[in-house]
Amino acid sequence: GQPAEPAPAGLERGLRHALARNELFLEYQPQFDLASGRMGGIEALLRWNHPELGLISPGHFIPVAESSGLILPIGAWVLRTACMQLSRWDAAGLAPLRVAVNVSARQFHAEEFKAEVKAALTDSGIAPQRLELELTESLLMRNAPAAIDSMRSLKALGIRLSVDDFGTGYSSLSYLVDLPV
Numbered sequence: 001g002q003p004a005e006p007a008p009a010g011l012e013r014g015l016r017h018a019l020a021r022n023e024l025f026l027e028y029q030p031q032f033d034l035a036s037g038r039m040g041g042i043e044a045l046l047r048w049n050h051p052e053l054g055l056i057s058p059g060h061f062i063p064v065a066e067s068s069g070l071i072l073p074i075g076a077w078v079l080r081t082a083c084m085q086l087s088r089w090d091a092a093g094l095a096p097l098r099v100a101v102n103v104s105a106r107q108f109h110a111e112e113f114k115a116e117v118k119a120a121l122t123d124s125g126i127a128p129q130r131l132e133l134e135l136t137e138s139l140l141m142r143n144a145p146a147a148i149d150s151m152r153s154l155k156a157l158g159i160r161l162s163v164d165d166f167g168t169g170y171s172s173l174s175y176l177v178d179l180p181v
Contacts, residue, residue, distance in 0.1 A: 011064040014050060019077055023049050026081055031100065041098035041132065044082035046074070066104055075107035076116045083124035083131060090126070100132040102164060108135060109146075114153055121157070128158030136164050 018024050028042040048056045065071040082099045090096065107113055121128055133154065151161055 011056070011061050012068050012070070015048075015061060015065055015068070015070050015074070018048055018050075019073060021051070023051065024074065024077065025049065026078065026085070028085070028099075031098075039097070041100060043100040043102075043134070044078060044085075046078055046102075062104075066106055069106070071104045071106050072110055075104055078102075079116060079120045080123065083120040083126055086126045086130060087124040096130065098130045098132055098160070100134050100162065102134045102136075105136065108150065114150075114157075117154060117157060117159065121159075129160060132160040132162055134162050134164040 014023075025047050027045045027047055029045055030039045031041040031043055032038065033040045046058055046062070048058075048061055050056050062071070065074050079101055082101050086097065086099050103113075117131070117133070121131060135151070155161060
């Protein structure tokens with residue numbers, strides 16, 4: 001059978017070493033345009049292949065990463081890795097795609113986040129409009145004026161922003177109209 005998920009303390013200990021041990025990886029889910037039926041982008045999805053437990057569900061380890069602060073280095077790694085993968089696909093001659101990366105609330109509100117986005121774009125050489133940051137509704141509800149200011153600052157870089165999981169919280173569609181997404 002499937003091994004039991006470790007307790008949060010065990011997950012945190014494992015996550016502290018997962019990046020250095022190359023246990024984290026990204027899978028890319030295609031995103032299709034419903035009108036044309038063509039693939040227009042991909043979403044980078046974080047996965048963890050634990051050496052003893054095998055694949056651990058993001059539903060188990062992401063909350064632990066978020067609460068422990070490990071989401072900051074992990075999120076920066078995801079952003080860099082996804083942008084560098086686009087660059088490698090470009091070099092291989094594949095059609096240009098857009099990559100969507102989920103951003104945690106803690107990562108989004110971190111002082112260094114905008115600099116990390118700029119560095120990922122610069123280091124990979126991909127055009128800013130090919131990067132889409134997916135923000136959750138709950139992230140936007142916390143200190144909404146500050147979130148909107150940060151979103152405007154990120155949009156000024158030329159990247160795309162989208163709202164993921166909208167409707168799972170208490171926002172209304174009228175609130176969505178005010179967001180720079």
